[in-house]
Amino acid sequence: KNEVEQSPQNLTAQEGEFITINCSYSVGISALHWLQQHPGGGIVSLFMLSSGKKKHGRLIATINIQEKHSSLHITASHPRDSAVYICAVRGATNKLIFGTGTLLAVQP
Amino acid sequence: GAGVSQSPSNKVTEKGKDVELRCDPISGHTALYWYRQSLGQGLEFLIYFQGNSAPDKSGLPSDRFSAERTGGSVSTLTIQRTQQEDSAVYLCASSPSSGRGEQYFGPGTRLTVT
Numbered sequence: 001k002n003e004v005e006q007s008p009q010n011l012t013a014q015e016g017e018f019i020t021i022n023c024s025y026s027v028g029i030s031a032l033h034w035l036q037q038h039p040g041g042g043i044v045s046l047f048m049l050s051s052g053k054k055k056h057g058r059l060i061a062t063i064n065i066q067e068k069h070s071s072l073h074i075t076a077s078h079p080r081d082s083a084v085y086i087c088a089v090r091g092a093t094n095k096l097i098f099g100t101g102t103l104l105a106v107q108p
Numbered sequence: 109g110a111g112v113s114q115s116p117s118n119k120v121t122e123k124g125k126d127v128e129l130r131c132d133p134i135s136g137h138t139a140l141y142w143y144r145q146s147l148g149q150g151l152e153f154l155i156y157f158q159g160n161s162a163p164d165k166s167g168l169p170s171d172r173f174s175a176e177r178t179g180g181s182v183s184t185l186t187i188q189r190t191q192q193e194d195s196a197v198y199l200c201a202s203s204p205s206s207g208r209g210e211q212y213f214g215p216g217t218r219l220t221v222t
Contacts, residue, residue: 030208043199043213086151093164094139094208098151 003027006087006099013106019074021102023087026068033096034061034072035086043086046072077106110134112214114200120220121190129185129217133202140183141203141211142175146196154198157183190221 004025013019023032034046047054047061049070054061058077063070074081087099113132121127133140142154153167157177168174172190177183187194197218201211 033211035213042215043201045210045212048210088151090208093156093166094158095141095153095156095164095167096143096151096211097153100150 002100003097004087004089004099006085006102008102009100010103011105013077013104015078015106015108017077017106019077019081019104019106021072021085021087021104023070023072023099024068025070025087025089025097027089027091027097029068029089029091030094031090032063032070033088033090034070035088037084037086037101039083041083046085074104079106079108082106112200112202112212114198114214114217116217117215118218118220120222123192123221124189126186126188127190127219129187129198129219131183131185131200131202131214133181133183133200134204134212135181137202137204137212138180139203139205139211140177141201142183142185143199143201144196145199145216146193149196151199154185187219190219192221195219195221 007022031050037043058075060073082105084101086101088096115130138159140157145151155175156164172188175185197216199216200214203209203211
């Protein structure tokens with residue numbers, strides 16, 4: 001079993017839909033990162049959080065430390081949101097452990 | 109300001125040759141990471157530098173892989189006697205201060221071993 005599990009692996013949505021991507025982890029962490037990778041593109045850090053909830057524009061990330069679970073929400077999804085979304089956790093050693101990613105396709 | 113840069117952007121090499129991949133982190137960032145993303149695979153940690161401390165090499169897959177960071181800035185990842193399974197995108201990231209902050213990723217070097 002991977003230390004970081006994401007679901008779903010693939011997600012297709014219609015433009016305007018509310019999207020949720022989930023991440024569960026089995027190790028102790030100091031922080032959790034959500035990353036975005038466009039096809040053929042680089043990786044961009046969306047959020048780093050260790051508790052509660054953060055919001056940037058249409059993106060919202062939440063974390064429940066007790067349940068070892070985080071969610072990334074996208075409101076009013078748009079085709080430009082199509083990308084791979086990666087959850088990564090940071091342990092005591094500062095190195096990241098990555099989930100396998102969620103491939104999101106938002107259709108117009 | 110300038111982000112993390114990596115060179116070359118693409119590298120094609122023959123099996124058995126050595127390659128060097130370069131990473132220029134964001135100025136002032138003391139933490140530097142190397143990751144690998146193989147085709148169809150997720151990202152995996154390779155090595156982590158923090159200031160003048162000994163690097164965390166626990167992710168290096170074999171002794172053919174090594175990395176150094178000169179002057180606390182530029183880093184070079186060297187792969188000796190490359191194998192086809194080394195083909196991947198090699199990503200560098202840097203982070204300010206203690207390494208507990210957000211990581212800023214470079215564009216990656218796509219390595220193809222023929």
